[in-house]
Structures are given as structure tokens and as C-alpha cells.
Amino acid sequence: MMNMPEVKLGIVAVSRDCFPITLSESRRKAVAAAYKGELYECPTVVESELDMQKALKEVQEAGCNALVVYLGNFGPETAETLLVKYFDGPCMVVAAAEEHGDNLVQGRGDAYCGMLNASYNLQLRNLKAYIPEYPVGTPEEVAEMIEEFVPVARAVVGLKNLKIITFGPRPQDFMACNAPIKQLFNLGVEIEENSELDLFEAFHKHDGDERIPAVVADMEKELGDGNNKPTILPKLAQYELTLLDWIEAHKGSRKYVAIAGKCWPAFQTQFGFVPCYVNSRLTGRGIPVSCEVDIYGALSEFIGTMVSNDAVTLLDINNTVPADMYESEIKGKYNYTLKDTFMGFHCGNTTTGKLTSCSMKYQLIMARSLPEEVTQGTLEGDIVPGDITFFRLQSTADGKLRAYVANGEVLPVATRSFGGIGIFAIPEMGRFYRHELIEKGYPHHGAVAFGHYGKALFEVFKYIGVTPDEIGYNHPKGDRYPTENPFA
Incomplete structure (x- = not known):
């Protein structure tokens, strides 16, 4: 088909600075491995507004026109929603599920909680984002959510x-x-x-x-x-x-x-x-x-x-x-x-x-x-x-x-x-x-x-x-x- 955009997806992991940054990073890598399509992994994990500016530049230079903002842990509610604000394209916000019952001390990310704060902050700033029906999942489940986001992103990019x-x-x-x-x-x-x-x-x-x-x-x-x-x-x-x-x-x-x-x-x-x-x-x-x-x-x-x-x-x-x-x-x-x-x-x-x-x-x-x-x-x-x-x-x-x-x-x-x-x-x-x-x-x-x-x-x-x-x-x-x- 002609006359339509190619969706170039990027994924940016975000991390609350009082949580292990490695948790978001490793979970992002697992999502990228589970996703079957092309997906640019932004190397910067966003903990602050300065990180947000750096990550934004990286996804822009990579030619991304649609973005997955991934809460590998609770996430920094200001920086992650500003990323949605300043990225010129459709964004999806999604969160990581906990992985193992025997790793709920240092390995617990609380992204289930962080997703609530992210959605509240999006509304405070009058920002639109695609949030799946149940936006918390394993790497394989998040990969499926990304697949469902692609046609939505293509339509939004096309309309603009x-x-x-x-x-x-x-x-x-x-x-x-x-x-x-x-x-x-x-x-x-x-x-x-x-x-x-x-x-x-x-x-x-x-x-x-x-x-x-x-x-x-x-x-x-x-x-x-x-x-x-x-x-x-x-x-x-x-x-x-x-x-x-x-x-x-x-x-x-x-x-x-x-x-x-x-x-x-x-x-x-x-x-x-x-x-x-x-x-x-x-x-x-x-x-x-x-x-x-x-x-x-x-x-x-x-x-x-x-x-x-x-x-x-x-x-x-x-x-x-x-x-x-x-x-x-x-x-x-x-x-x-x-x-x-x-x-x-x-x-x-x-x-x-x-x-x-x-x-x-x-x-x-x-x-x-x-x-x-x-x-x-x-x-x-x-x-x-x-x-x-x-x-x-x-x-x-x-x-x-x-x-x-x-x-x-x-x-x-x-x-x-x-x-x-x-x-x-x-x-x-x-x-x-x-x-x-x-x-x-x-x-x-x-x-x-x-x-x-x-x-x-x-x-x-x-x-x-x-x-x-x-x-x-x-x-x-x-x-x-x-x-x-x-x-x-």
C-alpha cells in the first residue's frame, strides 16, 4: 500500500531514582527481545528531566515517529509525562508486571502503582497517550500491546x-x-x-x-x-x-x-x-x-x-x-x-x-x-x-x-x-x-x-x-x- 506512513517505534524505559535503575533497563531489554518487529531501544533510562531531554534527542535522531514509554519500575511521574509532551508523535504508556514471587524485595518495581501516577500526570498536562486495556504485563504481554499500538500510531501519524x-x-x-x-x-x-x-x-x-x-x-x-x-x-x-x-x-x-x-x-x-x-x-x-x-x-x-x-x-x-x-x-x-x-x-x-x-x-x-x-x-x-x-x-x-x-x-x-x-x-x-x-x-x-x-x-x-x-x-x-x- 502507498500513501501511508511507516511506523518507526522507539522504547524508552523510565525509572524512579529511589528504585534500582537496572530493573527498568533489564526489563526494557526483555520487552525488546520479545517484540518481533523493529524497535529502537533508547539507551538512556529516564530518571530526571535532564535524562528526558537526552532520551528525547536520541529517539529523534533515530527517526522514531511513535514512542513506547515503559515503566520498568514506579517511574518519575514528571519526567515521563514531559517525554510524552515533547515527543512529536503518538505515545503509548505501559508498565512492567512483577516477575518472580521469590524476588519481591530488591526486585519489586511497583510499576502497577506508578501507572496510576503517570495517568494522573498526563491528565494534569492535558496530554494524550495510548494506554492499553490492561497496561501492565510481562515482556511478552507488553510486546503484544506494542503490536496493537502500531496501527493506532500509524493512523495518528498519517492524520497529522x-x-x-x-x-x-x-x-x-x-x-x-x-x-x-x-x-x-x-x-x-x-x-x-x-x-x-x-x-x-x-x-x-x-x-x-x-x-x-x-x-x-x-x-x-x-x-x-x-x-x-x-x-x-x-x-x-x-x-x-x-x-x-x-x-x-x-x-x-x-x-x-x-x-x-x-x-x-x-x-x-x-x-x-x-x-x-x-x-x-x-x-x-x-x-x-x-x-x-x-x-x-x-x-x-x-x-x-x-x-x-x-x-x-x-x-x-x-x-x-x-x-x-x-x-x-x-x-x-x-x-x-x-x-x-x-x-x-x-x-x-x-x-x-x-x-x-x-x-x-x-x-x-x-x-x-x-x-x-x-x-x-x-x-x-x-x-x-x-x-x-x-x-x-x-x-x-x-x-x-x-x-x-x-x-x-x-x-x-x-x-x-x-x-x-x-x-x-x-x-x-x-x-x-x-x-x-x-x-x-x-x-x-x-x-x-x-x-x-x-x-x-x-x-x-x-x-x-x-x-x-x-x-x-x-x-x-x-x-x-x-x-x-x-x-x-
Whole structure:
């Protein structure tokens, strides 16, 4: 995957000066030995603010962009939290468990106690840090915690270096995808808003681009037998080159980019195609492109890409599964009620690698009111079955950050429909739909990561400032939503 940061982790051990410094040092070495990935061991053990400055310089010179602050013993609460403050990147704070019952005099570290003081001091200084669900463990357990920190760190680093490029305002009757952009700046995300006319001009500057045949050949290879609209490929290739060149020319000081583009109502008649397939190709490479100028949809896709290290998609929470279809193909085979299921759909923006098979077609909905020849460019197919996470980060109309996360799956059941589409199942989806999605005013677009990433996404949302009570999830049966009627 391109368009994402490489996490370069460092670990700094800290030690209270009235505890043996060797205890923190030896425990840090044991953690580094247990961790399977790349991890820079900072040689300085932090006992004081001066040590903190020295350690900070060492991890900076080593190129670390994420940091593990490791309490090998009780730890110096001021110095360790100042390390979090001055390190320019996501930090995890974690503590050592005691090792042996016969070594609880000189070998006792009391990091279990020190973790409380560390968390208190982080809050005093208004500092954010990733703290695992149970942040005290053996070297092997701490190594596992570090592995769980990596996707969270990647998302946080990526957001600090992200620019979202948009083209055009939201289409008429799609105000649901509109939201205040102030929270983007609060997250450290830059945004560049452009006119469709700017994009149209750039597209025509690529007329006859000598790179077009090579991109067409790559598209033909990717589509294989699904290449049902070969005559439209040169225009799609020209559009892809237009977007890629725009990214390079406009990302400025930022390292990573996502795009929120407009795809109707004038796009088809002026460009002569729909952009769905190109959107799918860029998203498949790690450059999310959302439909209908859905800025927070693009942001959500980017976060999902960082967390999963894989392609994502953006779908409408679209339609119910017909009862007869549920009875014949789902009931008794999968442990879901009819209301747990729905169809997730978009016209053709899901990358080929996430479809069971694919074919290039025209956009059926648009072709109901436009000539078919200007609606070509969708990528149709059923979405691959397997685990998924449905999620979204959103700014409310009054500028609050809000998010939801739900683990589920795509069922291996043929949809018998059109577009990029799948039959999704999320436990207690009916209640989640009513008391989270409807009640809190979410738009119809949801991001989809391919795998269960709810735990990591929840931590990312907390880290970037969404309060836990504003992170919705699908409550299990018996766990009532605040708005749920207890007598229903």
C-alpha cells in the first residue's frame, strides 16, 4: 500500500531514582527481545528531566515517529509525562508486571502503582497517550500491546500529515454528507477545496497524454474478462492521470492525500463517463477517493486504511434484505435475524481485490435519466465474504466529533443485484441502525475495513479527541441504548 506512513517505534524505559535503575533497563531489554518487529531501544533510562531531554534527542535522531514509554519500575511521574509532551508523535504508556514471587524485595518495581501516577500526570498536562486495556504485563504481554499500538500510531501519524482534496460542492439532496470542516483542522488535517471546473480544465490538459496507453493496458490486465466497456478505458486512464498529477502538484507540505470527488449530476455529461472505476483503483492503492464530495467519508477511509494496512471501501447503508431471500439463503445457515442484515452498496468504487468477480458496466441509476454512453465506468460485483468493520468519523452540524464502529461480516450469499454490493450482517444491526445511526444523525455513507478492526479504531478515535460517550457501537441484546424504549 502507498500513501501511508511507516511506523518507526522507539522504547524508552523510565525509572524512579529511589528504585534500582537496572530493573527498568533489564526489563526494557526483555520487552525488546520479545517484540518481533523493529524497535529502537533508547539507551538512556529516564530518571530526571535532564535524562528526558537526552532520551528525547536520541529517539529523534533515530527517526522514531511513535514512542513506547515503559515503566520498568514506579517511574518519575514528571519526567515521563514531559517525554510524552515533547515527543512529536503518538505515545503509548505501559508498565512492567512483577516477575518472580521469590524476588519481591530488591526486585519489586511497583510499576502497577506508578501507572496510576503517570495517568494522573498526563491528565494534569492535558496530554494524550495510548494506554492499553490492561497496561501492565510481562515482556511478552507488553510486546503484544506494542503490536496493537502500531496501527493506532500509524493512523495518528498519517492524520497529522494528511491533506484532503475536494472537487465541487455536495450534490443537491446530499446535504447528509456535508459537515463543518473546522474539526479537520483540529485533527491536524489540511483541506483544499476546488471547483469541478478546475478539475475539468486539468482533465483536458491531459488530452493525448503519452502515458494513457500504459494505464489502459494496466486497466485491461486488472479487469480481465470483466472488461465489458473497452472504449471508455482511455478516458478513464486520462482521468486517473489527472488525479495523480493533481495530487503531486497540490499536496504541498503534506505527505498523504485523500480525495472527495463529485460524480454527478453534471460530471457524466461533461466528462463523458463516471469516475467509479478510477476511484476504486486509487483507493485500492491506499489513496482513498470518496464519492459525492463526502469529506468525512474520505477521512474515515483514510483512517481505515492506516489501521488495516489494506484497501477499504465507502458504501451506502443501502437496502434491506428481502424476507424471502433471508428465509431461503440465510436463516438457519448463519446466526443472524433478518434485522441483523442489510445490503451495503455503491455504484462501483470498491477495488477489484475486494470483489468476488468484477465487470465494467454503466451506472444503471444514472442511465435511467441520461444516455447510457455517458454513464460508463462503474465496477460491478459482489463484495468478498468475510469479516468487516463498518465505521465512520463525523463532525456534527454544531461542530462536535462523533464516530461509530461495528464489527460484522459479509455473508457468502449472492446479492442478485447491481453495483459494488454485499449482504452485510452485524449483530443487533436493527437496534444499532435506529438508536445510533438514525438517532445521532449519521449520513448514509459508511466506511468498510476488511477484517475486525473495531478495537484499534475505537482507540484511534479516543486518541484523536472523540470522547468515549460519542463513539457508538452495536449494543448487544440486553444492553439498552439511552434512547431505546424500555417497553418496546
